[in-house]
Amino acid sequence: MRDDRFCNSNCPFTRAIGTIGNKWKPIIINVMGTRTMRFGQLDAIVPHISRKVLTEQLKELEEDGLLERLAYKELPPRVEYRLSEKGLAFLPILEHIKEWNLKYEVATIPKATDYKYAG
Amino acid sequence: MRDDRFCNSNCPFTRAIGTIGNKWKPIIINVMGTRTMRFGQLDAIVPHISRKVLTEQLKELEEDGLLERLAYKELPPRVEYRLSEKGLAFLPILEHIKEWNLKYEVATIPKATDYKYAG
DNA sequence: TATTCTGGTTACCAATGGGTAACTACAAAT
């Protein structure tokens, strides 16, 4: 789900989009914030994600240096994730996106067909 | 390619990701910048995109209020696109992403297998 | 002895993404 064509671009912006330009990664980074979280927690909190996809995304985020993974050799296993410096530096950008959305998002006007019994 | 589950979230950030959280839209917005552009121009400049996908993305961006579409009733047809106020307000965020990438991106270390004739 | 707990991995399947090529309209140019 990385896009290699983008990741190999000579434009830094395009490369950035090639690595974090999907819906899951910003959501995961936003959920983590400054917290240290375990796999099961993320699975429970990130909306609509399956474990398979969560695993993939976490692996790529680690490979791209956005988060750190700490595996404890215990049984049952315990793994903790937390954002790296690079990942933490991305948080303000997500905050800007939130503010941008709040400022400009148009309130959805329900269509007539949304009412089962229009008065 | 909007994600309705995200668009209907009660979290403004999640909604934002639901609408602009894919790889094509940030790329398109970045390419347009403050320019007014025609369909054919975008098709030529946006890397790796097909006309079909470009059409879809432009339509969604217009529906979400990020850009304005001006169709001239001529033959052959002429259509111009430009970012709306909401779209323009997104540009600084893309600029931050670019700076973030420049600052933190790790230089790719070519693997040995990348060389056909390793010396 | 069977169950639980965690963080995955794997196989299988359905849904989606996205590419290509053909087609449209109509005027102007060749």
Place this chain on the structure above:
DNA sequence: ATTTGTAGTTACCCATTGGTAACCAGAATA
């Protein structure tokens, strides 16, 4: 009469994404 040019739309098809469910280790618990 045919080609060219624009901005799409449509049909068709393949590749990728992503979901579900089963399975794993191995200690602790019932």
